Amino acid sequence: MSYPYLCPVCGTNRSRFNIIEQIPFAVKKDARSGIITERVPEGDPLHHHYRGDEYRVQCGICGVIENEQVFIKSAQRNPL
Template sequence: MASPYLCPSCKTNKTRFNIIEQKPKSVKLDPQSGEIMEEFAADQAGPLHLPYRGPDKKIQCGVCGLIENEEAFVKRAQYMNKQS
């Protein structure tokens, strides 16, 4: 469901945002070179590799550049709607 946003930093932007979709990739790196040695499917990473538990997307304010979880922008809009 769509929700209105309001930037929690500049507190003026209600319309200009960048939605950043996060697509994690589980990998094993070479410790010396940093090269990817192996890529794992999400359920095949093994017992020593924790799965990604972060948000699916982040939001960037198109005015001031703040990048936060979507919830911060939604909560600020809800708070300001209650104040009006």
């Protein structure tokens, strides 16, 4: 997070961003009601656990949400 960002969509924002921390938790749901019946423990061999980004970044001007690397690469391609 200590790299310069540039919004890849609006192309002007270099200073206003929302850092979105993704905190997934695995659950089992009732198929009919949709109610969560239990949390799935780590290491459950029948459940694939989340392997996505730990953080996402949102432009504070236009609202686009992307992987942090997209904002970093955009700033590297267009330095100040």
